Amino acid sequence: MKNRRLFFLLLLTFFTQSLAQKTNTAQKGTKVVPAPSSVSIGGEPVVVLKRPQSTDQSKPQFLTATVLPGRGMAVLQITAYVPGKGEVEVLAAPSLGDAKDLLDNHDDKFGNKIFTIGGAFLVPYANRIRGKVSSDGNEITTTVAGQTVHLPANWSGKNPGAEKHSMHGLMLTSKFENVGQHSAPDASTVSGTFHAGDWSGHWPSSTDVTVKVALTNQAAELTITAKNVGKEPLPMGIGWHPYFAIPGGDRKQARLHLPAEKVAGMNNYDDVFPTGEVHPVTMGNGKYNFTAPEGKPLDDIYLDDNFQDLKRDATGSATTAVIDPASKYGIRIRALSREIKSIQVYSPPDKSFVAVEPQFNLPDPYGSEWKNKLTSMVVLKPGESTTWRVRLELFAPTT
Numbered sequence: 001m002k003n004r005r006l007f008f009l010l011l012l013t014f015f016t017q018s019l020a021q022k023t024n025t026a027q028k029g030t031k032v033v034p035a036p037s038s039v040s041i042g043g044e045p046v047v048v049l050k051r052p053q054s055t056d057q058s059k060p061q062f063l064t065a066t067v068l069p070g071r072g073m074a075v076l077q078i079t080a081y082v083p084g085k086g087e088v089e090v091l092a093a094p095s096l097g098d099a100k101d102l103l104d105n106h107d108d109k110f111g112n113k114i115f116t117i118g119g120a121f122l123v124p125y126a127n128r129i130r131g132k133v134s135s136d137g138n139e140i141t142t143t144v145a146g147q148t149v150h151l152p153a154n155w156s157g158k159n160p161g162a163e164k165h166s167m168h169g170l171m172l173t174s175k176f177e178n179v180g181q182h183s184a185p186d187a188s189t190v191s192g193t194f195h196a197g198d199w200s201g202h203w204p205s206s207t208d209v210t211v212k213v214a215l216t217n218q219a220a221e222l223t224i225t226a227k228n229v230g231k232e233p234l235p236m237g238i239g240w241h242p243y244f245a246i247p248g249g250d251r252k253q254a255r256l257h258l259p260a261e262k263v264a265g266m267n268n269y270d271d272v273f274p275t276g277e278v279h280p281v282t283m284g285n286g287k288y289n290f291t292a293p294e295g296k297p298l299d300d301i302y303l304d305d306n307f308q309d310l311k312r313d314a315t316g317s318a319t320t321a322v323i324d325p326a327s328k329y330g331i332r333i334r335a336l337s338r339e340i341k342s343i344q345v346y347s348p349p350d351k352s353f354v355a356v357e358p359q360f361n362l363p364d365p366y367g368s369e370w371k372n373k374l375t376s377m378v379v380l381k382p383g384e385s386t387t388w389r390v391r392l393e394l395f396a397p398t399t
Contacts, residue, residue, distance in 0.1 A: 039096055041068050041071055041099065042068060042069075042071040042103065043070050043175060044179070046066060046067070046068060046069075046076075046096065047066070047179065048064055048066050048067075049188040049215045050063070051216065053081055053217075057081070057083060058083060059083070060081060060082045060083065060329065060394035060396060061080060061217040061394065062079075062215055062218070062219070062220055063079045064077070064079045064215075065077070065079075065188075065213055065215045067190050067213050068103075068114075069175065069176040069179045069190075069192050070176075071111070071114045071120070071172070072171040072194075072211075073121055073192055073211035073213070074118055074119060074120040074121060075118055075119040075222070076093050076099055077091050078091055078215075078220055078392070080394055082247065082329050082394075083328070083396070084327075084328060085327055085328075085329070088329070089245055090244065090245060090392075091117075091119055091243055091245060092117070092243035092245045092351075093117040093118040099117065102117070110152050111173035112154055112167070112168075115168050115172065117243065118243065119241060120168065120172060120240070120241045121171060121211060122168045122237075122238065122239035122240065122241060122357075122359065123169045123170070123171045123196075123207075123224065123226060123236075123239075124169055124171075124199065124234075124236050125166075125169050125237040125365065125377070126168060126169060126238065126239025126241075126357065126360065126361055127167070127237075127306070127357075127361065127362070128155070128167055128272065128273065128364050129165060129166045129365070129366065130273065130364050130367055131151065133153055133164050137153060137164055138153055139151065139152060140152075140164065140165060140166055142366060143366060144366055145235045145377075145379065147204050150201075150202060151202055152166055152202075153166060154166060154167055155167035157270035158270060159270045159271075162270060162271060163271060163273075165364075169237075169239075170202055170203065171194065171196070174194050174209075175194075176193060177193055178192060178193045179192040180192070187214050187215060187216045188214070188215045188216075191212040193209065193210050194209045194210075195208055196209055198230070203235075204230075204233065204234060204235065205228055205232040205233065205234035206228070206230030207229065207230070207234060207236075208227045209224065209226050209227075210224070210225045210227075211224050212224075219392060220391070221389070221390070221392075222240065222389070222390045222391075222392075223389045224238050224389075225386070225388075226380070226385065226386055226387075226388075227380070227383075227384070228381065228382050229383075230382060231382055232382070233379050233380065233381060233382075234380040234382075236360070236377065236378045236386055237359065237360045237361035237365060237376070237377050237378070238339075238360050238386070238388035239358065239359030239360065239361075239388075240358060240390060241355060242333075242357070243354075243355045244322045244331060244333075244353060244354050244355070245352065245353050246324050246352045246354070247324050247329050248324050248329075250324075251347070252297065252298065252299050252300065253297060253324075254298050254324050254325075254354070255295030255296060255297050255298070255324075255325065255397075256290045256295050256298055256320075256321070256322060256323070256354060257290055257291070257292065257293065257295035257296075257320060258281075258320050258343065259310050259311040259320065260281060260290075260291070260308060260309060260310055260343060261280065261281060261308075261309040261310075261311065262278045262280060262281065262307070262309040263278070263280075263281050263306065263307050263308070264277070264279075264305065264306040264307075264342075264362065264363065265277035265278065265279060269302060273363070273364060273367075273369075274363045274364055274369055275369055276367070278308060281307070287301060288307070291311075298347060298349075300349045303348075304344075304346045304347075305344070305345055306344050307343045308341065308342045308362065310342070310343065312338075316336070316338055317391075318334070318340065318343075319333065319334045319335070320332070320343060320356050320358075321395075322356065323397045325397055329394075330394070330395045330396065330397045331393070331394055332392065334391040335358040336389040336391055337387055337389045337390075339376070339387075339388065340358045340388065341359075341361070342362055342376065343356060343357060343359070344357040344363070345357070360377065361375055361376045361377045362375040365377050
């Protein structure tokens with residue numbers, strides 16, 4: 001009898017503690033290190049954030065976000081529910097299995113493949129940097145903030161003799177540490193830190209980078225913070241390279257809204273090097289003018305252009321929108337940080353995506369072609385930080 005009473009007492013204690021734990025979790029959320037995933041990319045488990053679909057199915061809503069801590073915290077995919085279409089892929093990217101094969105099982109000396117899919121983060125510079133190419137073709141030498149640096153020559157145009165240059169930063173293959181996932185009733189988040197140091201000798205001073213991805217049904221918010229933990233000034237450019245899918249696949253009728261008054265002159269669409277000239281988007285026949293609130297059809301326009309002089313709303317954000325009227329689908333890309341000074345847009349006519357790349361710096365920010373123009377690299381004193389922040393929002397277009 002005594003043993004039976006002891007058994008029931010222990011059982012009651014267990015259920016009481018279990019109920020208290022569940023109540024506390026529901027109120028405060030749960031912070032955990034991600035459990036080992038069945039899929040790893042870049043040597044680190046893939047993290048998938050999930051949101052339960054709300055009962056109101058009359059509005060679009062985000063469902064999942066797939067993040068790659070072993071590849072610079074790149075966002076491989078985001079999915080959403082769209083009324084009338086069901087679950088759609090927000091980004092143009094292969095399946096998780098195919099992405100692993102592409103990124104882990106093929107020769108990728110510089111890590112370039114990650115910025116051809118999904119959405120790679122670009123740190124400590126976005127876009128192109130030109131310089132003197134080494135005899136073996138693997139590096140360029142240039143001057144950054146008064147210092148001579150050697151950067152990977154990881155890109156060139158396709159034309160014969162195209163000049164090699166450095167493209168999209170130094171974080172493409174970086175493995176993040178202290179990766180933590182947090183689930184709460186209002187949001188699911190993942191964050192991680194990369195102690196970049198001097199980027200293997202390629203960049204001045206010393207950098208710590210933190211990336212956070214937060215997902216709700218209404219928004220996906222992306223935040224990158226870079227801190228100068230060294231003893232010298234730290235030049236910093238931050239960007240993102242997301243390929244936004246056109247769900248219906250019909251690019252011609254898809255529309256683009258860009259809050260930009262100027263577009264940079266380019267030498268051609270193979271090198272895509274800036275000339276240093278900047279033109280009003282209204283020049284000529286207004287090919288580059290996407291300022292209308294309802295956007296403008298992409299039709300057969302080829303775009304690989306850098307848009308500048310961004311117009312901001314009362315909240316300080318500069319908002320781009322990709323709209324697929326046939327699918328009754330739209331996504332807003334809100335550049336929340338005022339340090340974001342330009343948007344690179346890449347969209348070939350034969351593809352069903354629009355890459356919208358919000359970034360701090362202009363292309364080739366240390367190039368002589370800019371003369372005395374500020375090219376929007378942020379310079380951090382020792383101990384200072386800067387933050388790049390972008391929010392994605394879904395909407396149903398009225399036109």
